[in-house]
Amino acid sequence: MTDFKAKIAAYLAPAADWEAKELTQLLEIPPQAELGDYSLPCFALARRWHQAPQQIALSLQSKLSALPPYIRAIETQGPYLNIFLDPAYYIATAVSEALDIQQQPGKGSVSDQRPVIVEFSSPNIAKPFHIGHAFTTILGEALARIYTHQGYRVLRFNHLGDYGTQFGKLIVAYERWCNQAELEADPIKELNRLYVAFHQAAKEDPELEPEARLRFKRLEEGLEPETTLWKQFRDLSLREFNRLYQRLNIHFDNMNGESFYSPFIPAVVDMLQQKHLLEESEGAQIVRLDEYNLPPCMILKSDGTTIYASRDIAAILYRKKHYDFQKNLYVVGLPQSLHFQQVFAVLKKAGYACADACEHIGFGTVKFAGTKFSTREGHIIELEDLLNEAVAKSRKIIEENNQQRGGDMSAAEMDIAAERIGLGAVQYTYLRSGRERDIIFSWDDMLNFEGDTAPYLLYTYARARSILRKAGCNDLQPDPEADLNSLGSDSELQLGRLLNTFDDSVHQACQANEPFMVARHIGQLARTFNKYYGSTPILNTTDRNNRQDRLELVKACCRVLETGLNLLGIQTVDRM
Numbered sequence: 001m002t003d004f005k006a007k008i009a010a011y012l013a014p015a016a017d018w019e020a021k022e023l024t025q026l027l028e029i030p031p032q033a034e035l036g037d038y039s040l041p042c043f044a045l046a047r048r049w050h051q052a053p054q055q056i057a058l059s060l061q062s063k064l065s066a067l068p069p070y071i072r073a074i075e076t077q078g079p080y081l082n083i084f085l086d087p088a089y090y091i092a093t094a095v096s097e098a099l100d101i102q103q104q105p106g107k108g109s110v111s112d113q114r115p116v117i118v119e120f121s122s123p124n125i126a127k128p129f130h131i132g133h134a135f136t137t138i139l140g141e142a143l144a145r146i147y148t149h150q151g152y153r154v155l156r157f158n159h160l161g162d163y164g165t166q167f168g169k170l171i172v173a174y175e176r177w178c179n180q181a182e183l184e185a186d187p188i189k190e191l192n193r194l195y196v197a198f199h200q201a202a203k204e205d206p207e208l209e210p211e212a213r214l215r216f217k218r219l220e221e222g223l224e225p226e227t228t229l230w231k232q233f234r235d236l237s238l239r240e241f242n243r244l245y246q247r248l249n250i251h252f253d254n255m256n257g258e259s260f261y262s263p264f265i266p267a268v269v270d271m272l273q274q275k276h277l278l279e280e281s282e283g284a285q286i287v288r289l290d291e292y293n294l295p296p297c298m299i300l301k302s303d304g305t306t307i308y309a310s311r312d313i314a315a316i317l318y319r320k321k322h323y324d325f326q327k328n329l330y331v332v333g334l335p336q337s338l339h340f341q342q343v344f345a346v347l348k349k350a351g352y353a354c355a356d357a358c359e360h361i362g363f364g365t366v367k368f369a370g371t372k373f374s375t376r377e378g379h380i381i382e383l384e385d386l387l388n389e390a391v392a393k394s395r396k397i398i399e400e401n402n403q404q405r406g407g408d409m410s411a412a413e414m415d416i417a418a419e420r421i422g423l424g425a426v427q428y429t430y431l432r433s434g435r436e437r438d439i440i441f442s443w444d445d446m447l448n449f450e451g452d453t454a455p456y457l458l459y460t461y462a463r464a465r466s467i468l469r470k471a472g473c474n475d476l477q478p479d480p481e482a483d484l485n486s487l488g489s490d491s492e493l494q495l496g497r498l499l500n501t502f503d504d505s506v507h508q509a510c511q512a513n514e515p516f517m518v519a520r521h522i523g524q525l526a527r528t529f530n531k532y533y534g535s536t537p538i539l540n541t542t543d544r545n546n547r548q549d550r551l552e553l554v555k556a557c558c559r560v561l562e563t564g565l566n567l568l569g570i571q572t573v574d575r576m
């Protein structure tokens with residue numbers, strides 16, 4: 001989309017005898033609309049040309065008498081040069097660019113095609129997929145989409161938690177107490193029960209913990225029956241996880257879990273030893289990180305088995321070697337922030353520059369308002385239950401709306417809409433605020449058709465599509481006959497601005513790893529659109545030219561809304 005700021009800077013550059021790039025940086029957006037769309041403070045110019053800034057502003061203005069079509073007026077106000085865009089030109093450009101079939105709104109291009117690894121989801125095998133794991137899953141997918149849209153080559157990694165002493169525990173519990181029928185029927189539930197049973201029994205029986213450690217050691221040595229059992233747990237769990245990923249339309253490029261990296265750890269240990277970084281401490285092997293103000297990082301336990309951190313170190317070196325990433329992002333909850341600092345610091349201390357390309361993208365905790373949520377496990381809320389309930393509640397609302405409208409939707413159509421709205425409501429709740437903030441779920445809030453919610457955005461979109469349908473436009477293709485000349489009201493300008501600056505929001509969201517910036521932008525667009533729709537006749541305007549142009553504006557809003565929602569992983573519906 002046209003960068004009007006850069007365009008203005010290029011226009012001003014010769015008159016100011018100044019680099020256009022620098023002028024772009026100097027241009028400001030004034031606090032009030034009366035002061036123009038952009039304003040150039042002339043202080044820096046004044047210093048270089050040894051004149052008063054007021055003087056500079058006036059002389060610039062006099063040099064700029066032949067205005068380009070996109071500028072309506074240039075005025076001075078003391079030391080400022082105020083630039084007023086031509087609203088009609090601006091809106092027409094914004095609308096036609098949003099409807100450009102060659103280029104999706106907000107799409108960028110990046111020359112560095114080394115991959116950006118987005119590691120997210122990474123659930124633990126044999127544990128329920130709860131609403132905390134949903135945060136990394138939904139946030140990670142949104143980030144992957146935003147990076148892709150910006151033009152990066154993205155690889156989605158799932159670092160499955162499929163290793164560690166807990167598998168020793170699971171093997172011990174499995175051999176003693178497993179109920180095969182339950183395991184078949186609901187594997188994760190049964191595995192989780194076994195895990196809980198182990199901990200209960202271990203309180204009474206001091207033999208269990210050491211046995212579990214031994215079983216994990218045997219697993220890490222590739223012995224039987226541990227390896228076969230572990231594979232079975234892993235496959236059963238993956239079957240469940242994959243069902244969720246499919247439902248959320250998430251596909252990973254790499255599902256190497258922690259176990260995959262275990263064989264690479266001896267090489268890591270050698271490397272650390274050669275660099276004299278490894279120290280023995282109470283039988284364990286550690287790397288001291290005093291100079292980073294961090295506690296030491298354990299690499300090997302006293303029994304020689306690997307731990308979470310060492311597997312992460314091995315994973316980074318493996319990824320660097322095989323993928324040569326330009327960025328390696330970890331979408332993992334904030335409580336693991338120390339862990340990642342230590343892992344990155346060990347690599348930095350060992351001289352690996354790629355440590356600087358690794359970043360922990362943390363996020364807050366998730367709670368449910370009130371306790372009215374039935375869960376299978378008692379206290380843990382599973383994502384699947386949350387999704388099912390959100391979909392069921394959405395389905396009820398759609399059914400009521402449909403009845404009121406006289407029933408234009410079929411049952412199958414309502415099912416699809418309910419699935420998208422329900423999932424969207426959950427996804428949006430995770431994504432609408434800065435990621436480090438804690439989230440409190442509440443049904444009233446999440447499904448409020450008038451709040452800052454996915455249902456509101458989806459409803460706005462569907463409403464706009466319905467206007468278009470009534471006018472005979474069934475897709476969002478631009479109408480070659482529309483000249484877009486009649487758009488210029490304040491509310492149209494507001495919409496035009498939100499269309500034109502969608503680019504910036506996507507860009508900023510990517511820079512800050514904050515998908516909420518996209519959410520915020522389309523939220524604003526939807527609210528502005530609804531106001532416009534409430535105050536401006538679109539279908540009923542008598543002027544044919546007007547009607548045509550306004551319909552194009554509606555299409556453009558739809559296209560940007562849809563693109564924004566898709567970047568958050570949310571699918572639109574044309575009717576609801």
Ligand code: ARG
Binds near residue numbers: 123160
């Ligand atoms: N499986 C871990 C958990 O559920 C998260 C893994 C995060 N990724 C990593 N590379 N350490 O807590």
